[in-house]
Amino acid sequence: MRIINDYYAELNHFLVEVFNEILRVEEASLKKGEFKNLSVREMHVIEAICTANERETGNRATDIAHALRISAGTLTTTVSLLEKKGYIKRKQDVQDKRIIRLFATEKGMSANRAHQSFHHEMVTNVMNTLDIEGIEVLIKGLKSLEMFFNSNK
Amino acid sequence: MRIINDYYAELNHFLVEVFNEILRVEEASLKKGEFKNLSVREMHVIEAICTANERETGNRATDIAHALRISAGTLTTTVSLLEKKGYIKRKQDVQDKRIIRLFATEKGMSANRAHQSFHHEMVTNVMNTLDIEGIEVLIKGLKSLEMFFNSNK
DNA sequence: TTTTTTAGTTTGAATTTCAAACTATCCTGC
DNA sequence: GCAGGATAGTTTGAAATTCAAACTAAAAAA
Numbered sequence: 168m169r170i171i172n173d174y175y176a177e178l179n180h181f182l183v184e185v186f187n188e189i190l191r192v193e194e195a196s197l198k199k200g201e202f203k204n205l206s207v208r209e210m211h212v213i214e215a216i217c218t219a220n221e222r223e224t225g226n227r228a229t230d231i232a233h234a235l236r237i238s239a240g241t242l243t244t245t246v247s248l249l250e251k252k253g254y255i256k257r258k259q260d261v262q263d264k265r266i267i268r269l270f271a272t273e274k275g276m277s278a279n280r281a282h283q284s285f286h287h288e289m290v291t292n293v294m295n296t297l298d299i300e301g302i303e304v305l306i307k308g309l310k311s312l313e314m315f316f317n318s319n320k
Numbered sequence: 321m322r323i324i325n326d327y328y329a330e331l332n333h334f335l336v337e338v339f340n341e342i343l344r345v346e347e348a349s350l351k352k353g354e355f356k357n358l359s360v361r362e363m364h365v366i367e368a369i370c371t372a373n374e375r376e377t378g379n380r381a382t383d384i385a386h387a388l389r390i391s392a393g394t395l396t397t398t399v400s401l402l403e404k405k406g407y408i409k410r411k412q413d414v415q416d417k418r419i420i421r422l423f424a425t426e427k428g429m430s431a432n433r434a435h436q437s438f439h440h441e442m443v444t445n446v447m448n449t450l451d452i453e454g455i456e457v458l459i460k461g462l463k464s465l466e467m468f469f470n471s472n473k
Numbered sequence: 474t475t476t477t478t479t480a481g482t483t484t485g486a487a488t489t490t491c492a493a494a495c496t497a498t499c500c501t502g503c
Numbered sequence: 504g505c506a507g508g509a510t511a512g513t514t515t516g517a518a519a520t521t522c523a524a525a526c527t528a529a530a531a532a533a
Contacts, residue, residue: 175447178443179443181459192469227480232481240484243481244483245520263529264480286336287332293464296461303327305458306330307449307450307454315445380511382510391490391491393492393514393515394491397513417499417511418511
């Protein structure tokens with residue numbers, strides 16, 4: 168039981184502390200790079216727009232707001248700013264003029280690639296310290312975390 | 321290489337999506353419980369104060385602000401509010417009157433215990449899906465994440 | 474053709490945060 | 504001692520972020 172408790176403390180530490188770090192480091196990484204004038208939130212809006220267009224999962228303003236779990240009003244604000252900064256473009260749908268479709272500009276896609284490479288470095292870094300079996304166990308643990316959260320919604 | 325890429329995508333998904341959930345669920349969990357009038361930020365201030373007093377790692381305002389990585393001004397604001405709400409107490413140090421030491425009230429400690437039990441549930445939930453070896457691998461993976469973040473500071 | 478619904482924007486208020494100025498206290502060197 | 508600098512915390516003013524609710528325009532339903 169002693170050992171289990173040690174593991175408990177360590178896991179809790181990681182889940183509490185380490186993952187707060189992700190945002191912080193992500194932010195710092197953004198501030199250092201080419202796209203200083205983007206906040207993490209803005210970067211995530213760009214990312215969501217790029218992903219939606221790649222995977223064709225819906226690039227309407229509503230879709231993006233829903234994916235990011237932010238309100239429509241908040242998205243409008245961010246999108247207006249990002250458009251002014253030249254990262255994304257609004258396009259009114261031809262069939263249904265109520266709908267605004269969102270696209271990244273070249274600059275936006277470039278910012279997204281830079282951001283992706285941050286994630287890529289992070290993930291490959293973790294993977295390199297583990298063998299295949301270890302990766303599988305890590306994923307299994309993270310999966311059960313996800314299940315825990317889904318059941319708590 | 322195909323398989324490695326699948327793992328990559330899955331890991332990235334967890335690191336990006338799942339851990340954003342922690343804050344959300346934590347927030348929702350708070351709003352449901354006995355201590356509705358506490359934000360996640362406020363809860364974390366209480367938690368930091370309780371932990372600091374348990375472990376005697378420094379309960380000065382400066383120590384707490386540093387542990388939470390927030391500015392002194394921000395902490396002052398939060399502490400004033402939490403004191404008004406009855407969760408914590410300021411005490412001026414006797415030796416050095418510049419120093420403000422922070423303590424949780426009974427109510428504050430009670431809120432902290434409720435919050436701890438949320439974490440406890442979360443962590444034991446993950447641990448229950450794994451055997452000892454699995455837990456060790458999970459921790460190893462998380463550790464390498466932490467190392468990645470520390471090297472990126 | 475009305476009425477209702479949907480998509481997005483605007484508005485107004487609340488919250489959160491921080492840097493910088495400020496106050497009070499302590500420490501150092503003369 | 505005491506002047507000058509350092510330290511702890513607070514206050515202030517401004518910026519950023521967010522959302523609900525009111526609003527506009529367009530589409531769908533009745």
